Amino acid sequence: MRVELVTVGDELLLGDTVNGNAAWLGRRLAEAGVEVTRSVVVGDLLAEIVEAVTAALGRADAVIVTGGLGPTYDDLTRDALAAAAGVPLVLDKDLERRLRDRVAAAGRTLVPMALRMAEVPEGARVLPNPVGSAPGLRVKLPGGVAYALPGVPREMRAIMTGTVLPELRAAISGTPAVRRILRTAGVWESELADRLAPVEALEGVRLAYLPDPAEVRVRITATGPDAEALAGRAERMARELLGPAVYGEDADTLDRVVHRLLAERSATVATAESLTGGLLGAELTAMPGSSATYAGGVVAYATRLKHELLGVPRELLDAEGAVHPDVAAAMAAGVRDRLGATYGLAVTGVAGPEPQDGRPVGTVYIAVAGPGCDPRVTAPDLPVPSDAAAARAPVRRMTVVHALDLLRRTLLGVAGETGRDDLPAHREERG
Amino acid sequence: MRVELVTVGDELLLGDTVNGNAAWLGRRLAEAGVEVTRSVVVGDLLAEIVEAVTAALGRADAVIVTGGLGPTYDDLTRDALAAAAGVPLVLDKDLERRLRDRVAAAGRTLVPMALRMAEVPEGARVLPNPVGSAPGLRVKLPGGVAYALPGVPREMRAIMTGTVLPELRAAISGTPAVRRILRTAGVWESELADRLAPVEALEGVRLAYLPDPAEVRVRITATGPDAEALAGRAERMARELLGPAVYGEDADTLDRVVHRLLAERSATVATAESLTGGLLGAELTAMPGSSATYAGGVVAYATRLKHELLGVPRELLDAEGAVHPDVAAAMAAGVRDRLGATYGLAVTGVAGPEPQDGRPVGTVYIAVAGPGCDPRVTAPDLPVPSDAAAARAPVRRMTVVHALDLLRRTLLGVAGETGRDDLPAHREERG
Numbered sequence: 001m002r003v004e005l006v007t008v009g010d011e012l013l014l015g016d017t018v019n020g021n022a023a024w025l026g027r028r029l030a031e032a033g034v035e036v037t038r039s040v041v042v043g044d045l046l047a048e049i050v051e052a053v054t055a056a057l058g059r060a061d062a063v064i065v066t067g068g069l070g071p072t073y074d075d076l077t078r079d080a081l082a083a084a085a086g087v088p089l090v091l092d093k094d095l096e097r098r099l100r101d102r103v104a105a106a107g108r109t110l111v112p113m114a115l116r117m118a119e120v121p122e123g124a125r126v127l128p129n130p131v132g133s134a135p136g137l138r139v140k141l142p143g144g145v146a147y148a149l150p151g152v153p154r155e156m157r158a159i160m161t162g163t164v165l166p167e168l169r170a171a172i173s174g175t176p177a178v179r180r181i182l183r184t185a186g187v188w189e190s191e192l193a194d195r196l197a198p199v200e201a202l203e204g205v206r207l208a209y210l211p212d213p214a215e216v217r218v219r220i221t222a223t224g225p226d227a228e229a230l231a232g233r234a235e236r237m238a239r240e241l242l243g244p245a246v247y248g249e250d251a252d253t254l255d256r257v258v259h260r261l262l263a264e265r266s267a268t269v270a271t272a273e274s275l276t277g278g279l280l281g282a283e284l285t286a287m288p289g290s291s292a293t294y295a296g297g298v299v300a301y302a303t304r305l306k307h308e309l310l311g312v313p314r315e316l317l318d319a320e321g322a323v324h325p326d327v328a329a330a331m332a333a334g335v336r337d338r339l340g341a342t343y344g345l346a347v348t349g350v351a352g353p354e355p356q357d358g359r360p361v362g363t364v365y366i367a368v369a370g371p372g373c374d375p376r377v378t379a380p381d382l383p384v385p386s387d388a389a390a391a392r393a394p395v396r397r398m399t400v401v402h403a404l405d406l407l408r409r410t411l412l413g414v415a416g417e418t419g420r421d422d423l424p425a426h427r428e429e430r431g
Numbered sequence: 432m433r434v435e436l437v438t439v440g441d442e443l444l445l446g447d448t449v450n451g452n453a454a455w456l457g458r459r460l461a462e463a464g465v466e467v468t469r470s471v472v473v474g475d476l477l478a479e480i481v482e483a484v485t486a487a488l489g490r491a492d493a494v495i496v497t498g499g500l501g502p503t504y505d506d507l508t509r510d511a512l513a514a515a516a517g518v519p520l521v522l523d524k525d526l527e528r529r530l531r532d533r534v535a536a537a538g539r540t541l542v543p544m545a546l547r548m549a550e551v552p553e554g555a556r557v558l559p560n561p562v563g564s565a566p567g568l569r570v571k572l573p574g575g576v577a578y579a580l581p582g583v584p585r586e587m588r589a590i591m592t593g594t595v596l597p598e599l600r601a602a603i604s605g606t607p608a609v610r611r612i613l614r615t616a617g618v619w620e621s622e623l624a625d626r627l628a629p630v631e632a633l634e635g636v637r638l639a640y641l642p643d644p645a646e647v648r649v650r651i652t653a654t655g656p657d658a659e660a661l662a663g664r665a666e667r668m669a670r671e672l673l674g675p676a677v678y679g680e681d682a683d684t685l686d687r688v689v690h691r692l693l694a695e696r697s698a699t700v701a702t703a704e705s706l707t708g709g710l711l712g713a714e715l716t717a718m719p720g721s722s723a724t725y726a727g728g729v730v731a732y733a734t735r736l737k738h739e740l741l742g743v744p745r746e747l748l749d750a751e752g753a754v755h756p757d758v759a760a761a762m763a764a765g766v767r768d769r770l771g772a773t774y775g776l777a778v779t780g781v782a783g784p785e786p787q788d789g790r791p792v793g794t795v796y797i798a799v800a801g802p803g804c805d806p807r808v809t810a811p812d813l814p815v816p817s818d819a820a821a822a823r824a825p826v827r828r829m830t831v832v833h834a835l836d837l838l839r840r841t842l843l844g845v846a847g848e849t850g851r852d853d854l855p856a857h858r859e860e861r862g
Binding site for chain 2: 013020102275298
């Protein structure tokens with residue numbers, strides 16, 4: 001099955017928006033065994049959309065159109081699909097009622113323009129949008145099927161996952177390739193590839209590495225008549241070779257895994273942050289139910305607050321500055337103690353673009369304090385962009401991932417793998 | 432002058448890479464007054480590239496192809512351009528010599544495959560690559576001109592800036608369209624469109640709305656002989672109609688604007704967060720230099736910590752729960768006081784998916800405490816997705832934007848516009 005993508009929006013041609021939707025769609029469709037053969041961006045012009053959709057269906061079995069389903073007059077995808085199908089737009093009473101209910105629930109009145117979102121090409125099927133106002137549409141056209149989805153990523157994803165992907169999967173015949181994804185943290189891509197050479201050597205198995213800052217997803221693709229069994233074998237080998245570097249499967253995220261490990265132990269964590277400014281707490285509270293395992297946190301951005309709010313000794317800060325393994329250890333112990341959590345997790349470091357207290361950009365110390373032992377401190381080796389001005393966001397992001405991974409490894413009782421791990425916390429030396 | 436983009440590479444169709452090159456090109460070309468009318472991604476297949484380039488030149492004056500110029504056998508752009516031009520590939524002696532010099536300087540020997548990078552379609556002009564091995568190419572084709580550039584962003588940008596953009600600028604006759612972007616916060620897209628109807632009615636002016644959660648960018652495009660003056664007039668009208676809803680221009684972000692306003696007043700802010708878990712602090716520390724205006728924050732996720740860390744009265748929490756305007760006000764006052772900042776900014780609310788303390792998902796109270804007056808509290812109307820499970824991320828994101836906007840409006844001394852703004856803080860009623 002061949003699918004083409006048509007993305008609608010002047011903002012994409014003008015470069016005001018990066019086409020993240022196309023990348024997300026390409027990835028999900030590839031995972032489902034559907035081949036994306038072309039991806040086209042057109043502006044908010046009726047004739048352009050009609051031409052692009054029609055041309056796409058001259059080559060492929062289906063086309064997925066994103067964007068142009070909103071309420072304003074530059075939202076023309078509905079009109080284009082109606083024109084391509086040679087049918088009029090009609091008002092869908094159900095959609096109209098749901099729109100009015102939504103707006104009323106927010107205590108507002110419907111502006112007439114918003115009613116455009118209740119219009120559909122005659123004969124089209126409405127694809128429910130669980131997270132927004134503009135529904136998706138499925139329209140039969142001469143050359144194949146067109147799916148139209150809103151351009152808002154969250155809404156597009158919800159309709160894809162809920163309706164379109166299951167439909168496409170059901171339409172595929174034959175044995176598709178089997179794909180597995182393993183999520184890893186704390187090990188560099190080249191190191192992973194080196195360790196996984198024996199898996200790569202298996203006949204019918206391909207590996208791909210999808211890196212995010214400080215995390216790498218390893219995609220295993222198995223093909224052939226016995227793809228399912230082969231994928232299972234490759235996955236088992238990979239898990240054995242990588243050990244605790246694997247933190248989960250595709251649907252897992254590091255914060256979810258940490259939450260689960262804490263919940264299993266009836267434990268909680270509190271965070272003390274400096275360079276990340278709250279990102280670590282935000283990550284630990286991203287998932288529903290996080291209040292069971294996350295107590296709270298302190299963002300001690302100004303150095304004096306590390307003493308005032310977390311009890312880091314003033315003389316330590318005066319002697320060593322804010323970026324030091326012992327400061328991280330004291331922050332972790334302090335936040336654990338003051339917030340009454342089972343674990344304290346702390347980060348301090350230099351996000352850039354300027355060095356701080358004589359330490360270069362990318363210097364980061366992470367500490368975890370738990371029951372019954374001294375804090376454990378690591379200094380991850382972060383690959384810092386050579387352009388210091390571009391370092392800030394990735395350094396902050398990598399720090400969060402390494403901090404979550406340190407807590408995960410501590411909860412599992414396993415060692416770290418990269419960087420100068422497990423620095424001794426020299427608290428006793430300072431009395 | 433109309434230009435189309437063709438991006439070559441399987442990795443883009445599979446979604447392993449986001450098409451950042453197309454966005455960068457779109458922006459630079461628009462700035463130069465060149466209209467990008469379509470952008471197409473094709474895989475590493477000769478026939479696909481030939482077809483896409485030929486079709487593009489059937490519609491536009493020029494096509495810019497990126498990717499597929501490297502040394503390996505899946506790099507097919509050179510072959511495709513030769514095929515489209517109906518000419519053979521020939522070895523360019525100059526390029527060959529420079530390749531050999533480059534490789535020798537790195538202390539290596541040239542692998543035969545690398546010589547592919549010295550081949551060019553007969554008659555093509557070589558565009559120097561100051562930062563890499565693969566040169567760009569300019570090829571005259573029946574329908575217009577094709578520029579081919581490497582897919583490596585740094586190399587693509589260097590050749591565009593050095594050669595292609597100056598050439599295109601010189602080729603433009605007439606007056607280009609003029610674009611302005613205004614950034615707004617706190618007003619819904621449909622409401623903005625309603626207020627801006629008089630601007631939309633101006634001859635030669637087009638408006639587009641680019642929404643993010645709780646923020647909307649308004650793009651004004653003016654065309655015609657007097658485009659510059661028309662754009663200026665449209666912008667002035669829009670600013671008048673929207674008032675303080677406009678927080679900046681294209682390059683501004685809300686956190687930068689808040690930072691600037693605080694810095695101008697030699698003021699600092701401290702944050703107290705609940706449902707956002709640290710996102711607000713993270714946003715306020717995203718930019719370099721934020722330590723001048725951001726002191727720190729407290730994430731009082733567990734309800735008891737709102738009392739212990741921020742001094743919210745225990746009886747208030749017992750009587751009203753954690754989600755209440757007075758709790759937000761007490762959090763703001765508490766964090767301002769305890770962290771010694773000029774302003775305290777606090778958020779409490781229900782991110783979902785479950786209601787909390789009897790309040791529905793999306794209930795949010797935001798408070799700012801400043802010098803010399805009672806805290807100001809707002810309850811923004813958030814458009815909550817009907818699917819509560821999908822509400823969490825957008826509710827948190829919208830809360831951050833509304834909080835930054837409340838601080839911005841407070842610093843400017845202007846009122847809010849949406850939601851039940853400026854709730855009285857009933858602290859005195861409780862003694």
